Amino acid sequence: MRLPPGTRDWLPQELRRKRAVENVLRGVFERWAYEEIQTPNFERFDALEAGLGEALAQKTFLFADKTGTQIALRPEMTTPVARLVSTRMREAPLPLRLSYVVPAYRYEEPQEGRMREFTTAGLELIGAESLDADAESLFTAIEALDALGLGDAHFDINHVAIVDGVLAGLELDARHLAESKTLISGRNIVALRACLAGSGPQDAVEAIVRLALTRGREDVLESARSLCRTDAGLLGIERLRALLERATTLGYGERLNVDCSLLRDIEYYTGFIFEGFANEVGFGLCGGGRYDTLLPRFGFDSGAVGWSLSVERMLIALERRHSTHFGAAPAIDVLVSGSDVIAARERAAGKIVRIDFDRRDEAELVEEARRRRIPRLVIATSGDVREVKVTW
Amino acid sequence: MPDDPGRRLTVTTSDGSQVLLLRPTDVPAYVEFGAADCGIVGADVLWETTGNVCELADLRFGACRLVVAARRIDRYHEGAQLPTFLRVATKFERSAEAFFAERDVPVQLIKLHGSVELGPLVGLADLIVDLVATGNTLREHDLVVVNEIALSTARFVVNPIRFRAKYAAITDLLAKLERPVPA
Numbered sequence: 001m002r003l004p005p006g007t008r009d010w011l012p013q014e015l016r017r018k019r020a021v022e023n024v025l026r027g028v029f030e031r032w033a034y035e036e037i038q039t040p041n042f043e044r045f046d047a048l049e050a051g052l053g054e055a056l057a058q059k060t061f062l063f064a065d066k067t068g069t070q071i072a073l074r075p076e077m078t079t080p081v082a083r084l085v086s087t088r089m090r091e092a093p094l095p096l097r098l099s100y101v102v103p104a105y106r107y108e109e110p111q112e113g114r115m116r117e118f119t120t121a122g123l124e125l126i127g128a129e130s131l132d133a134d135a136e137s138l139f140t141a142i143e144a145l146d147a148l149g150l151g152d153a154h155f156d157i158n159h160v161a162i163v164d165g166v167l168a169g170l171e172l173d174a175r176h177l178a179e180s181k182t183l184i185s186g187r188n189i190v191a192l193r194a195c196l197a198g199s200g201p202q203d204a205v206e207a208i209v210r211l212a213l214t215r216g217r218e219d220v221l222e223s224a225r226s227l228c229r230t231d232a233g234l235l236g237i238e239r240l241r242a243l244l245e246r247a248t249t250l251g252y253g254e255r256l257n258v259d260c261s262l263l264r265d266i267e268y269y270t271g272f273i274f275e276g277f278a279n280e281v282g283f284g285l286c287g288g289g290r291y292d293t294l295l296p297r298f299g300f301d302s303g304a305v306g307w308s309l310s311v312e313r314m315l316i317a318l319e320r321r322h323s324t325h326f327g328a329a330p331a332i333d334v335l336v337s338g339s340d341v342i343a344a345r346e347r348a349a350g351k352i353v354r355i356d357f358d359r360r361d362e363a364e365l366v367e368e369a370r371r372r373r374i375p376r377l378v379i380a381t382s383g384d385v386r387e388v389k390v391t392w
Numbered sequence: 393m394p395d396d397p398g399r400r401l402t403v404t405t406s407d408g409s410q411v412l413l414l415r416p417t418d419v420p421a422y423v424e425f426g427a428a429d430c431g432i433v434g435a436d437v438l439w440e441t442t443g444n445v446c447e448l449a450d451l452r453f454g455a456c457r458l459v460v461a462a463r464r465i466d467r468y469h470e471g472a473q474l475p476t477f478l479r480v481a482t483k484f485e486r487s488a489e490a491f492f493a494e495r496d497v498p499v500q501l502i503k504l505h506g507s508v509e510l511g512p513l514v515g516l517a518d519l520i521v522d523l524v525a526t527g528n529t530l531r532e533h534d535l536v537v538v539n540e541i542a543l544s545t546a547r548f549v550v551n552p553i554r555f556r557a558k559y560a561a562i563t564d565l566l567a568k569l570e571r572p573v574p575a
Binding site for chain 1: 426444447450551552
């Protein structure tokens with residue numbers, strides 16, 4: 001028997017850790033007054049297509065049902081949430097705070113932290129376009145990683161209008177503009193220099209290349225401001241500045257950096273974007289941002305901001321730093337032999353009961369309880385009930 | 393660790409950094425998976441990998457050319473008609489494939505791991521795609537360059553996450569590497 005690539009089984013101790021992580025996340029979402037929702041694991045592809053970018057649509061598992069309708073396994077949760085909000089939650093008072101912990105599927109080349117079936121957890125704040133909403137989205141993510149024990153994770157923030165504002169200072173045709181954004185995002189500096197060469201004065205080009213290499217706080221905003229040629233870009237810079245200020249008040253200042261090269265899924269995000277990292281993990285821990293054009297594509301005229309993470313990646317990050325406090329096996333309270341009634345009574349009292357049906361004698365049962373670290377043993381034999389305290 | 397310094401795989405520098413001595417083709421993997429924060433590797437190696445690493449600087453040393461070469465006596469370099477079904481021996485499969493695909497030339501690529509120049513001499517292939525530094529190896533085997541594909545130089549590459557995590561140290565190293573060497 002072989003599993004399809006990119007899928008896995010979850011053994012008891014593995015699933016316990018996964019559930020523990022999910023429940024910590026749910027706790028954070030609840031404390032911020034987000035309400036959990038679910039959508040079907042599969043739905044009509046045409047219902048999602050409007051929201052998935054081309055790259056994600058390419059990675060979507062598709063199949064036809066018996067009527068020939070194209071069905072998709074959801075590759076992420078933001079688009080299904082947008083579909084749901086624009087249909088059954090149209091009349092709900094805004095802003096809406098929704099969270100989810102659901103499986104998702106992508107046709108990926110399987111590697112560490114990239115499975116074809118994974119669990120995506122996150123939240124969406126819908127119907128709020130203010131800085132408050134951007135800040136809430138970032139702070140919920142920081143608190144979520146903190147709650148998981150990743151309190152040293154750091155976060156890079158950016159605003160997608162900045163790169164456009166900066167590149168507007170050069171003479172670039174559409175193809176070179178798109179290509180340079182891809183190169184900036186991959187921090188492919190050698191190819192970026194070649195791509196931008198001749199599109200403006202050499203020192204202007206070099207200043208933009210330097211900006212793509214720089215990460216920092218006020219200093220980066222300052223150099224971005226001096227290079228930015230659009231009002232939208234300047235507003236983006238101002239929003240990041242205000243956001244840094246609020247984060248600093250909460251004590252997060254040192255963990256945040258502005259990185260104008262952080263360009264996640266540019267077809268999707270329209271404003272503030274961020275990503276969380278931990279030093280020893282080779283992939284981003286969580287990421288998200290503002291996507292004000294997604295809901296309008298579903299006929300619901302509203303902005304939104306949200307983020308998500310992969311639960312499996314959290315497990316890898318925690319394992320990497322040997323955090324074992326998650327998912328300890330629940331201790332069994334009592335071992336019962338020979339009586340359904342006694343076992344039922346113990347369970348009714350809230351105890352975790354293991355039933356022994358091998359009809360062993362007392363010495364063997366004590367040995368069994370000792371081996372399994374069960375502190376109480378109840379043996380029922382033809383009307384006689386004996387309780388034994390077990391020590392080890 | 394072996395006592396012979398020539399066989400060491402790692403060296404610790406005066407500032408405590410650990411330097412790994414790797415086969416060039418292994419550098420992208422070490423950097424991509426974060427076993428090394430950053431690395432120095434030829435562009436020709438990067439062309440052959442799909443790894444997710446950031447190329448921060450062209451260090452301009454170690455220059456060599458990736459070329460298409462053939463036997464002098466076949467006169468392909470002077471425009472002689474190429475066979476209809478081209479066989480191309482190379483270590484540089486991706487680069488070779490891209491080069492011929494861009495020109496819509498159908499080829500049979502033969503992946504080799506060493507001494508590619510032997511290929512045309514014994515009839516394994518019509519052409520080879522290989523790196524040339526001085527051209528001596530080609531001359532010794534009476535091979536000539538038919539096409540230049542690209543110029544390769546040493547590149548400074550980093551793991552995208554480590555660039556963020558160790559930003560100060562990596563940008564410091566980048567500045568040192570980019571500083572012109574005093575004559």
